[in-house]
Amino acid sequence: MFGPLNGPRTALVIGYSLAAVAAAVLGQWIVSAIFAVGIAAHGWLWWKLYRDQRGGD
DSSP, X not given: OOGGGHHHHHHHHHHHXXXXXXXXXXXXXXXXXXXXXXXXXXXXXXXXXXXXXXTOO
């Protein structure tokens, strides 16, 4: 759907997810929250683009 950038994008999201977990384990709650908001926004926007491309409502 999104072409050749899908693999690197997936790797980056996984990396950010691991960084968010590591930050939480280390007690860096603000950093972890910022990562979590970014990951959630990315997922929501990906879902929206996917839905719009397919013509769904």
